[in-house]
Amino acid sequence: MNVIEVTDPGDGRLADYVRLRDVNLRRSLEAEHGLFMAEGEKVIRRALRAGFEPRSLLLTRRRLAALADVAESVAAPVYVVADDVAEAVVGFDLHRGALASVRRRPLPPPAEVLSGARRVVVLEDIVDHTNVGAIFRSAAGLGIDALLLAPRCADPLYRRSVKVSMGAVFTQPYARLDDWYGGLDDLRGRGFRLLALTPGPGSLPLADALAASGPADRVALLLGTEGDGLSSRWLDQADAAVRIPMAGRDVDSFNVTAAAAIACYELVRAAPA
């Protein structure tokens, strides 16, 4: 077991873990080193089970026992620190007491995750990491075959996304489109029917739109950014605009996490595995 006590928060071996709430720093640091953070025992275990390789682990002393089997099984160093050292490094009280710095893997190309997929969800520009994580958790839980992300959609492997997804980002197949403008052409070329989720007028209830497809048909649901929804470009490219029926009552839209959950539920209900 490669367990190393570290007492100095400035120790270079802890560099992967510094200032976890500094979004700008973390974006560049994680991109440059090709790493992401897994936080908490459950999520760390899921990352390893999904075949990801840790660069190192950072545990507070009282967490070491709970993760002793993990510490034993990994080749990477396991840094053990006092609570105050952890806090000094990461910048907040690390009450879950366990972090792993994990190597990213190259994302598969869209063609690979679309092969054999019947029901996919495409995120145009969801910018909030919490929403991305929650959408992945719903999609994985319900059995959506794949997710596609527009170029500016937030990173599913950012710490907050990983955490909110409860590790669903490790198992849910997904790919990144490299072209926003023409990104939907490929999907259409593969026979996907493109449904744009939008509360705007003139949209069809989602369940009705799905009833018009057979369960074996390929359907891609497009979800737009928080607040403004889908771009007019993507709305124009879609085969149909669809909506979740609403009751009125001075509420005119759903939270994107709620809308995505309902939409994924309908997609899967209309085409059981």
Place this chain on the structure above:
Amino acid sequence: MNVIEVTDPGDGRLADYVRLRDVNLRRSLEAEHGLFMAEGEKVIRRALRAGFEPRSLLLTRRRLAALADVAESVAAPVYVVADDVAEAVVGFDLHRGALASVRRRPLPPPAEVLSGARRVVVLEDIVDHTNVGAIFRSAAGLGIDALLLAPRCADPLYRRSVKVSMGAVFTQPYARLDDWYGGLDDLRGRGFRLLALTPGPGSLPLADALAASGPADRVALLLGTEGDGLSSRWLDQADAAVRIPMAGRDVDSFNVTAAAAIACYELVRAAPA
């Protein structure tokens, strides 16, 4: 128009707005003065439209124009401040630039919101204000008749809940149970069938459980706390345990906001208005 320029962040007239992120302070301050905070133009307008009365408004200078009609229509004072004064009072950059301190109204008793209701959702101990707000938004958007809250469920009128709900907390009928232990007896006595949402084994798919009720039947869906779910007391009290079918894939539950959205969607789908 009762517009008053204030330049001193310590001015006692701004006392309703101090340190909005200090949860403990805000809980006692808001309870003692019977107020809640509405934040942002849209949410403030919705509060007023729902008949709530402001104690005062706090606007940054550049927001005054956008809310001039509101400032004109209210009897309460409208305090206008520079951005840095707003920040010094509330404790963060108030980029939405508009707050209202609004008088709470007594909540109706459960009997009142249940009268005529067919589909209700009961929140046992949802402790996160974001989740409470998002659940209210979904319930209102889909047309759930009423919500009931267990004694320890987080406050829907706390600033963060109000904001995430986009004001749905103003229009969605809800009441607070004053008794956790026996709180479900009254519902059962009124002929509600109690369905406990839980991913545990032995639960029925929600859609199947609802198909066993007619659309006119009274159904109450019970939702438990984040993480641990429903208490064993409430699980025991329910007529049936129900679940949202999952696909596996190493994801064993949904985020409570996602689960609530799907469950509300099913409740309403099974019993259209």
